[in-house]
Amino acid sequence: MVEDARSRLGLRVLKKKWTTSAREIVFETPVFSLRRDRKKRLDSATSHDFYVIESVDWVNVIPLTPDDEIVFIELHRHGTDETSLEIPGGMIDPSDASPMAAGLRELTEETGYSSPELVELGVVHPNPALQGNRCFTYLAKDAYLAGPPRPDETEDIEVVCYPRAEVPRLLREGRISHALVIVCFFWLFQHEGLL
Numbered sequence: 001m002v003e004d005a006r007s008r009l010g011l012r013v014l015k016k017k018w019t020t021s022a023r024e025i026v027f028e029t030p031v032f033s034l035r036r037d038r039k040k041r042l043d044s045a046t047s048h049d050f051y052v053i054e055s056v057d058w059v060n061v062i063p064l065t066p067d068d069e070i071v072f073i074e075l076h077r078h079g080t081d082e083t084s085l086e087i088p089g090g091m092i093d094p095s096d097a098s099p100m101a102a103g104l105r106e107l108t109e110e111t112g113y114s115s116p117e118l119v120e121l122g123v124v125h126p127n128p129a130l131q132g133n134r135c136f137t138y139l140a141k142d143a144y145l146a147g148p149p150r151p152d153e154t155e156d157i158e159v160v161c162y163p164r165a166e167v168p169r170l171l172r173e174g175r176i177s178h179a180l181v182i183v184c185f186f187w188l189f190q191h192e193g194l195l
Helices: 002-008 099-111 164-172 179-191
Strands: 018-028 033-041 048-054 058-063 069-077 082-086 089-091 117-124 135-141 157-163
Touching: 058 069, 058 099, 058 179, 069 099, 069 164, 089 099, 099 117, 099 135, 099 157, 117 179, 135 179, 157 164, 164 179
Parallel strands: 058 135
Antiparallel strands: 018 033, 033 048, 058 089, 069 082, 069 157, 117 135
């Protein structure tokens, strides 16, 4: 059905895969690797280099307390060299049993909060043009303070709570500007039937 509509509009329907003739890691860091793929379309003789950032999957958690507050974190982001208002999250470690387990670990480490129930809200590819990893989003229901935060030594985190009702304003005013965090709230609003 969608294919027919695209054809009627004169839009090209992508059916062909690209073939990979070579793949190599050209740069490595502790957080990501840069991979060069040599590829060509099946209907072309010309090959091209494409660069892919390899990274593990990520997880983000929206902690919602019984008082209808969302537990946020403020931290310095070196990419923008600014303070960012975000929700707990991070990389899924090989030792994590699942993305959900990673979410609970990140929640506890970064905020000191825990939750009796995490609900998966959605999964996105952060930037499919350059990355192949995924980002999972969970809602931590009835989040409660279980102990002190235990952030990594490279993290300087302040835990702040905002009423759930304030989130749309924080988004509108650009106070929340991290794209993956904005996506998390899209998933939450959809889960709540607001979208």
